[in-house]
Amino acid sequence: MIKLKFLPYIFTLISVLPACGQTQTNELKNKTSMNEKINRNPEVEVNKEELKQKLTTEQYNVTQMCSTEPPFKNKYWDNHITGMYSCVVCNSPLFNSDTKFDSGTGWPSFFKPINDKSIIEIKDTAYGMVRTEIQCSKCHAHLGHVFDDGPRPTGLRYCMNSASMNFTQDEKSK
Numbered sequence: 596m597i598k599l600k601f602l603p604y605i606f607t608l609i610s611v612l613p614a615c616g617q618t619q620t621n622e623l624k625n626k627t628s629m630n631e632k633i634n635r636n637p638e639v640e641v642n643k644e645e646l647k648q649k650l651t652t653e654q655y656n657v658t659q660m661c662s663t664e665p666p667f668k669n670k671y672w673d674n675h676i677t678g679m680y681s682c683v684v685c686n687s688p689l690f691n692s693d694t695k696f697d698s699g700t701g702w703p704s705f706f707k708p709i710n711d712k713s714i715i716e717i718k719d720t721a722y723g724m725v726r727t728e729i730q731c732s733k734c735h736a737h738l739g740h741v742f743d744d745g746p747r748p749t750g751l752r753y754c755m756n757s758a759s760m761n762f763t764q765d766e767k768s769k
């Protein structure tokens with residue numbers, strides 16, 4: 596049993612490894628076979644140059660280069676306000692605050708997406724680890740990973756990057 600206080604360090608170690616293969620051609624082979632099973636053409640076309648203007652460097656690196664932001668030093672890991680999280684690139688709704696939980700990892704964590712169609716899952720076998728990458732289903736922005744050590748009712752932990760999401764506070768809770 597790994598003590599919880601070490602978890603952030605372990606996740607940090609994992610997270611410094613590139614998660615998806617856009618710049619890692621060696622890893623692309625593994626991922627391509629999985630990617631072929633999903634729609635290769637995103638519903639929302641993204642212009643990378645326009646995105647660079649629109650997003651911060653961190654938002655661009657996370658969503659387009661699959662980088663991972665640091666734990667505990669991001670916008671939403673400790674956000675407990677009622678509202679909705681949407682894709683920072685295309686604004687598509689992703690997660691509701693009522694499925695957010697404190698995972699102790701330092702990243703915003705949810706046990707369920709807003710609906711089955713809001714995200715896509717891609718098996719990521721880079722570096723001998725089997726992980727499942729999560730992307731926005733509309734624009735294929737990289738969001739984070741999902742793990743099977745989450746709370747009930749799903750038992751899943753969607754470990755997201757704050758930089759890949761915008762948060763909108765629920766009007767009623769203002």
Ligand SMILES: [Zn+2]
Pocket residue numbers: 682683684685686687731732733734735736
């Ligand atoms: Zn999107």
